[in-house]
Amino acid sequence: MESATKVELYRKMLLIRRFEEAAGQAYTQEKIWGFCHLYTGEEAVAVGAISCLRPDDYVIASYREHGHILARGVDPTAVMAELFGKSTGVAKGKGGSMHLFDAKARFLGGTGIVGGQIPIGTGVGFAIKYSGGDQVCLCFFGEGAVPQGVFHESLNCASLWSLPVVYICENNHYAMGTGVDKTSATFRLDQKALAHNIEGYQVDGMDVVAVHTAVARAVERARKDKRPSLLEILTYRFRGHSMADAQAYRTKQEVEEYKLRDPVLSYKDRLMKEGALTEQAAQKMDEEVRAVVKRAVTEADAAPYPTEASLYEDVHG
Amino acid sequence: MALLQYREALRQALEEEMARDPRVFLMGEEVGAYNGAYKVSQGLLDKFGPERVIDTPICEAAFIGVGVGAAMVGLRPIIEVMTWNFSIVGADQIINHAAKIRYMSGGQFSCPMVLRGPTGAANELACQHSQSLEPMYANFPGLKVVYPGTPKDAKGLLKTAIRTATDPVCFMENETLYGVKGEVPDGEFLIPIGEADVKREGGDVTLVCWGKMVNLCLEAAEALAREEIEAEVLDLRTIRPLDEKALFDSVRKTNRCVVVEECFPFGGIGSEIAFRLQRNLFDYLDAPVHRVTHEDVPLPYSKSIEQAALPSVAKVVIAAKQVCYR
Numbered sequence: 035m036e037s038a039t040k041v042e043l044y045r046k047m048l049l050i051r052r053f054e055e056a057a058g059q060a061y062t063q064e065k066i067w068g069f070c071h072l073y074t075g076e077e078a079v080a081v082g083a084i085s086c087l088r089p090d091d092y093v094i095a096s097y098r099e100h101g102h103i104l105a106r107g108v109d110p111t112a113v114m115a116e117l118f119g120k121s122t123g124v125a126k127g128k129g130g131s132m133h134l135f136d137a138k139a140r141f142l143g144g145t146g147i148v149g150g151q152i153p154i155g156t157g158v159g160f161a162i163k164y165s166g167g168d169q170v171c172l173c174f175f176g177e178g179a180v181p182q183g184v185f186h187e188s189l190n191c192a193s194l195w196s197l198p199v200v201y202i203c204e205n206n207h208y209a210m211g212t213g214v215d216k217t218s219a220t221f222r223l224d225q226k227a228l229a230h231n232i233e234g235y236q237v238d239g240m241d242v243v244a245v246h247t248a249v250a251r252a253v254e255r256a257r258k259d260k261r262p263s264l265l266e267i268l269t270y271r272f273r274g275h276s277m278a279d280a281q282a283y284r285t286k287q288e289v290e291e292y293k294l295r296d297p298v299l300s301y302k303d304r305l306m307k308e309g310a311l312t313e314q315a316a317q318k319m320d321e322e323v324r325a326v327v328k329r330a331v332t333e334a335d336a337a338p339y340p341t342e343a344s345l346y347e348d349v350h351g
Numbered sequence: 352m353a354l355l356q357y358r359e360a361l362r363q364a365l366e367e368e369m370a371r372d373p374r375v376f377l378m379g380e381e382v383g384a385y386n387g388a389y390k391v392s393q394g395l396l397d398k399f400g401p402e403r404v405i406d407t408p409i410c411e412a413a414f415i416g417v418g419v420g421a422a423m424v425g426l427r428p429i430i431e432v433m434t435w436n437f438s439i440v441g442a443d444q445i446i447n448h449a450a451k452i453r454y455m456s457g458g459q460f461s462c463p464m465v466l467r468g469p470t471g472a473a474n475e476l477a478c479q480h481s482q483s484l485e486p487m488y489a490n491f492p493g494l495k496v497v498y499p500g501t502p503k504d505a506k507g508l509l510k511t512a513i514r515t516a517t518d519p520v521c522f523m524e525n526e527t528l529y530g531v532k533g534e535v536p537d538g539e540f541l542i543p544i545g546e547a548d549v550k551r552e553g554g555d556v557t558l559v560c561w562g563k564m565v566n567l568c569l570e571a572a573e574a575l576a577r578e579e580i581e582a583e584v585l586d587l588r589t590i591r592p593l594d595e596k597a598l599f600d601s602v603r604k605t606n607r608c609v610v611v612e613e614c615f616p617f618g619g620i621g622s623e624i625a626f627r628l629q630r631n632l633f634d635y636l637d638a639p640v641h642r643v644t645h646e647d648v649p650l651p652y653s654k655s656i657e658q659a660a661l662p663s664v665a666k667v668v669i670a671a672k673q674v675c676y677r
Contacts, residue, residue, distance in 0.1 A: 052636075072552065092424065106441030135456035142423055147447050154448060162374065164402065164426060188400035194408070214622045228418025291620020348458035349492050 035243070037310045039210045040232075041244050043085055044305055045319055047077040050101040052180060052327045053110055054273075057100065057117055057131075061277045066117045069146075070131045073101035075272035078297035079204050080105040082245025083172055083267075086253045092162075094142040095174040096153040097132035102174060103144075108136045114330040120337035127340040128348065129310070148176060148209075149182035156188040159197030159348075163260060170198045171255040172249070177266075178209025180223055189230040189264065198256035200249065201264045204239065210275045211283040224266035232262050239269030240297045243304075269297075352536060358391050358503035358529040361467075364509035365392065365429065367539075369399055373428060375513055376570065378405040378414055379431030379468075388433050389469060389529050398601050411441035414465065419449045422464040422519075429513060432468035435484045435523060449491030449519040465512045470498070471563050471613045472661055475528065478649035483614040485561075488521045489591040490618075496590040497544055498523040500565030502533035505589055507542030519542070525563040545589045547597035553581035556607040556671050559624060561587040564611045564662060567585035569612075571667035580675055590620055595627065602628055606637040607674040611667055616644040638674040 054072045063069050063178055073080070080101040084093060087106075094100045103113055106125065116123025117131050122134050125144075133144040142158065145151045155173030162169045180203060192199050203223050207214050220226065227234025233255070237248040245267060251264035270292040274281045281289075305311035356362070369375045374462040381388045383396040383406040407414040411432065418428035432438045443566065449462045470482040479533040482588060489496045497520060498514060500507040518647070550565060551572050558568040565586045572582040585601045602608050608628060610621030621642040628640050646660040 094420075124457065125455060125459070128457050133455040135459050137456075137459040140424075147443055150416070150443060150448055152641075153416020153444060154420035154423070156413065157417035157422075158424050159420075161418050161421040161424045161426045164421070166368075183410075184412045184416065187408070187410035190408060191410065191413050191417065195405075196395065281479070286368040338537065348454050349497075351453065351461050351463075 035201070035246070040305060040310050041083055043246070044301055044311065046081045046105055046243060047301065048320060048323045049110065049326065050077045050081070050104050051298050051322050053104060053114070053330070054100060056327045056331050058273065058277065062116070065335065067119070068130055069097070070117065070277045071078050071098040071275065072131050072271070072273040073098055075175065075292065075297070076206060076269045077101055077176050077237065078242035078245055078301070079202070079239045079269050082242040083202055083249040085246055086250045087172065088169070090140065090159045091169045092140045092142060092171040093174070094113060094151045094158065094171065094305050095144065096148070096151060096176055096179070097144065097146045098176065099134055099144050100131070103134045103136060103141050103174055104137070106139045106141050108139050108141060110330040111333045115334040115337050118334040119339060120334055121340040121344065122337040126344065136229070136250060149179035149184045151175060152179065152184050152188045153200055155198060159199035159262070160195065162198050163196070170200060170253050172200050172202060174202045176209065177203055177205040177207070177214050177223055178217065181217055182240070186230070189227070189232060193230045193232045193260040196260045197262055198260050199262045200252040200256055202249070203264065203266045204269055206269050206271045208275065208283065211279070213262065213283070222266065224264060227264035227266060232264060233262040234266070236266045236268065239267035239288065240295045240300065242297060242301050251267060352458065352534045354532050355502045355535045356529065357502045357505050357524070357531050357533070358389065359505035360535050361391050361524065362393060362511055364506045365395060366398065368397070368510055368513040368659070369403065374425065374427045374630070375429060376403045376405065376426065377429045377431065378407055378418065380407055380433050382392070382406060382431050391529070392431070394641055400626060409438050409647065412444055415444040416440035418460055418464045419444055420461045423452060423460045427463055427513065427516070427591065429465045429467060432466060434480060435470040435672045436480055437481055437485070438466065439543070443479035445488070445494070445519065446491055450491045453491060453518060453538070461517055462519050463516040464519045465516055465522050466511070466519065468524060469526045470527050472650055475652055475654060475657060476587045478650040481650040482634040484613070485523060485590050486614050486619050489620065493518060495544060495592065496523065497564035497588065499523070499588055499589060500528070500562050500586055503515055503535045504542055504548070506535055507540055508544065508588060511541045511544055520582065523562060528563055529605070533568070536628055539594055543587070545592040545594055546588045547594035548588055549583060550586045551582065551584040554605055554674055555581045556609060557583045557585055557605045558667065558671065559585050559608060559610045560612070561590060567662060567664060568611050568667060569673065571664045574664060574668050575671055580671060580677065582671055598624065599632060602632055603635050607633055609641045609643060609667065609670045609674055611643045611662055613645055613662060616642065616647050631634070638676065641670045641674050643670050
């Protein structure tokens, strides 16, 4: 990977980190309501994976998707405005935190039903193959979606029909408050790929380069051979499941131990050791990113709420 | 005009629209090599090949979701459910995803997909294979619900659904209708979604119906005519969007209404129609709106009690006479 690309991965992770800090703060100020699932701690997954894509590829994700849409390059102001419920948001204030979409970026949501996006991502893969294209679809979901029937049904269909879909299981170890040891009968989730005759492997999700390398391989296979893959990417969320989570199911010590492997900080150290980034450049980048996020918050705050006239818009075409 | 079976009319619609638009494909259980569980798709695999007529594993949630994803990125899927009862296995994809994609994406994505298959009771299929799910799906904004009762309407409406759908269409058929013959115009024709059709004119009472209940109501109207009650048979054809104008026009004329549906009574389509009539045409009504529905029980298997649970000509005649105070 070129030095500039490596630094760009860092900038994107930093943007997500700062964006989520601002979103968390806005939530406590009651500018964001409802369910809001922060991505803090998992930045390396979305950034490492989505950096493998071409602009004409597709991404679909779960309700914890702020990081994915930002990694896809969508304007942070429009994303923040959606969280604020404003008419200038990516979904005109109709979707909110859990339903972020951007047609130009080929970002297909944003679903609040655990696993619901897995067959839809499979359908995107079907459409690519049907139309004779060489795009791929990255389909993200948490380890909490793996016990769902649609996970297995979709992997079976994608394998049977040879579809260009990369299934990315972000194993952050907790489905809301239930540990993965209580939700999966197998220890390694990547092994579920075996049952469907597709390739599966486990990746360290705290290492953005490892994620990028693994996903690039799966994307290549999807693009060239039209074969799906299942990647289990081991990660950790530093915040609660949502903003309303007291986190009684895990110890502070466990969280602190994972924070020692913070994907953003550890990658910064690595880039500095490699000479790709200086402390000064990192400082400057942080200031720039903070300014982008500050502008997103200010503009989202100042934007108008949807009018009542919009209530019945976009129900039918 | 050609005399065609309901299934042949549907097949013509599928064939013509697939020939017309390469984005249209048919997917479902047994639609290809088996030629369709009810032979609606007979011959389509041979004509269009396995790329466009796709047999699926038995996994409704996955293949309905595949339709949603394909529709979101520009294809026009026709997803066959072997019966609408099985759609419940994939209802999350229909209700939580297909119906809401346009709204929750702020209009950026849509889901122009046709879901089709038989609904309602056939004969002695017991309770899990016999439900009429129109009220369930019609409850959700974002979905359209169509249920033709004749071969002509079946062809014209299915062609319209496939060709012009901007949103998911729940297209309902019935096993006992598949073999029923009727006249179908030759050549190209479309019937708009959302337009009811007066199948028989009459001035004394309006029988509101759709799908399988249309022929039953026509039979009941003949019986009523022998007792000098002229019933108007209003075939909704589309449940949602409801053709309120046609409904109100008919009831303004007859001042009496019986809704005949094969659905369960609680929260049925008839409940909605009765509400709209009393709210909008209160002064026109000469009797409370009445309903004939599926009895409020799961459908039993045994013939001796199965028929007792379903609407019948006799039940419709009695209800119509009641609202006519006869």
